[in-house]
Amino acid sequence: MSEREQIFGRIREALRNPAPVPGAHHGESLPPVTEASAAPHIPEWLPLVGDSEAERLELFKKNSIELKADFRLLDSEEEVHAQIAELSADWKRVATHRNPLTDLVCDRIDLPILCTDGGYDAAEMEECDVGISACDALIAQTGSVLVTSTSAGGRSLSVLPPHHIVVARRDQLLSDLPSAFALLEERYAPDYPSFISFITGPSRTGDIERILVLGAHGPKVLTILCW
Amino acid sequence: MSVASDQFKGDATRVSKDEMQRALIHRGLKKYEAARSIRQAAFQDWEAARQTAAEIKWDAVNHLDDYLAEFADKIEANGAKVHWASNSQQAREIILGIIREKKARSIIKSKVMTGEEIHLNECLEKEGFDVVESDLGEYIVQLREEAPYHFVFPAMHLARGEISELFTKELGTAPTENVEELTMIARRVMREKYLSADVGISGGNFAVAETGMISITENEGNARLTCALPKVHISLMGIEKVLPKMRDLALFLPMLATAGAGQALTGYNSFYGGPKSGDECDGPEEFHVVLLDNRRTELLADSEQRDSLGCIRCGACLNVCPIYRNVGGHTYGTTYQGPIGSVITPHLRGLQDWKHLSNASSLCGACTQTCPVKINLHEHLLQNRRNASEEKPVWWEKMAFKGFEFVMNRPFLYRIGSKIARLVFPLHELVKASPIDPAREWTKTRELPPLAGQSFREYWSKRS
Secondary structure, three states: OOHHHHHHHHHHHHOOOOOOOOOOOOOOOOOOOOOOOOHHHHHHHOOOOOOOHHHHHHHHHHHHHHHOOEEEEOOOHHHHHHHHHHHHHHOOOEEEOOOHHHHHHHOOOOOOEEEOOOOOOHHHHHHOOEEEEOOOEEEOOOOEEEEEOOOOOOOOOOOOOOEEEEEEOHHHEEOOHHHHHHHHHHHHOOOOOOEEEEEOOOOEEOOOOOOOEEOOOOOOEEEEEEO | OOHHHHHHHHHHHHHHOOHHHHHHHHHHHHHHHHHHHHHHHHOOOHHHHHHHHHHHHHHHHHOHHHHHHHHHHHHHHOOOEEEEEOOHHHHHHHHHHHHHHOOOOEEEEOOOHHHHHOOHHHHHHHOOOEEEEOOHHHHHHHHOOOOOOOOOOOOOOOOHHHHHHHHHHHHOOOOOOOHHHHHHHHHHHHHHHHHHOOEEEEOOOEEEOOOOEEEEEEOOOHHHHHOOOOOEEEEEEEHHHEEOOHHHHHHHHHHHHHHHHOOOOOOEEEEEOOOOOOOOOOOOOEEEEEEEOOOHHHHHHOHHHHHHHHOOOOOHHHHHOHHHHHHOOHHHOOOOOHHHHHHHHHHHHOHHHHOHHHHOOOOOOHHHHHOOOOOOHHHHHHHHHHHHHHHOOOHHHHHHHHHHHHHHOOHHHHHHHHHHHHHHHHHHHHHOOOOOOOOHHHHOOOOOOOOOOOOHHHHHHHHO
């Protein structure tokens, strides 16, 4: 018998004893749930997000401040170019991937550009000052950026360079986590990319005396340009 | 008494007198408490969320055979290779086998508690491989050659000065009291390792059956780099980590972040479904998932305590536990510390050797109350005590209860007994706290309350 079969044999044997109802301790009354699936209710329990676009933007902005992310809400492509011109003053080398939004930004950058499409050398990317990527969505509830290997130039672009710049349109801002998962399903199921990530703020650690330090291993700075 | 139990007693006594260590733990956990209460209050209905999380985990664990098979089949269809390990040794051999086949030398690891459980680092180092922990806290304890102090905050027992000394000694860096500089030293060391490592080893917080993906939660980005740059990615997980649906993560990820570290969402929540696919530009060429039983099926068979397999390893029960706060993480001598460790370790490593952990509890129930998946932790501690004494009764406890029963069933004996006790009690002063004092365990650190001058029965009869 294979190891897999042996483990499944032990699991089935163990599950012959039924287990008590979950969560009922000392006969305390349980909150009223659930139909066949709790999924439709999850948004009612998670932290509140407003209904309008203005409220979502406001919340994303508030969360970005708490997360020490650099969120810049802009009104036009000209403003985006102006921001990039300002940000790129000290850069020597840029990493990015092909996408209509990143193209728009990178066309105006007069520096060596490493493009991840079709493969790249990781050591070269490590030398880059910044990684510029698109994303699947922004999530107001948590201030997160949703990326996948398909939408954001692979696995490393958004984590290896010390500065990650995300370019996004306003209509990519979603309200909450359940809607982000719905988007993933709608966009990719059943063939999901091999890598999906919710990026929430720049890389951080509190491992020494629980003191917050940014840029533990990933980007020290996360800039989100949204217009 | 087992070796583990003697070690626990000794270390608990030592650490509870170590004011420096306790102050560090206290300060760290105060910050956690403040952040967590804000995050939890932001939920519209935390209790309903908890109950649903408990129900989803109940469904997952009680249909583990179905979901585990679905997960394994799906992730293999995506190009990963799934390996099955009944015990630690098999898991180590599987991982060694992959590493040898790839002729790898250098290995980078992101946090994997299951790796601590099977003593993976010792094994790989003994075989001559270069293994580095990339999580800052794990790296620090690896350099100190000690176990993590807390399975979420591995180096919370160390002050910056100690870490600075450690880095100076091991890495030759200049001493600094600046926490950011210390973090940057580790960042620089790791940068080279990510680029040169042949194999990346990670854990996994959830295994999603529906899509065949593993989910990894972290703040630093070290797991992302570990799973992106080396040619081979190995993920080691316990078989109980399954979640039925991808969308369940919309609930579990914010709950894990809130309960674990008082965050709305942890810095990076990443899902991996396979190696680099044809049209992708990067990622490992091979992705191996090692699924470990290691007596989890024995815990599964205990239907009373089966809910403890739903644990998401957030560490909240450690953070609120008065015992953990006072005796510290290393005292437990286990991979998983605190209340959850005290519940599951006797199942994973032997009831008689580890039953003392169930007594290291005030039964205050703070652990049960804080648990985001509603594991009935403090009741399980009582059940472990019961199971241990049923399996192997302690002779003198049995005798004591027999004697108690004998006296209690005979009122005149009780009356005589309490009279004699009142007469001889003043003599207790002579032996108090000495080795022949029967109440020594109490009296060596505390006063016994004085006996009342008369019994209630006497008082009542005089009154009428």
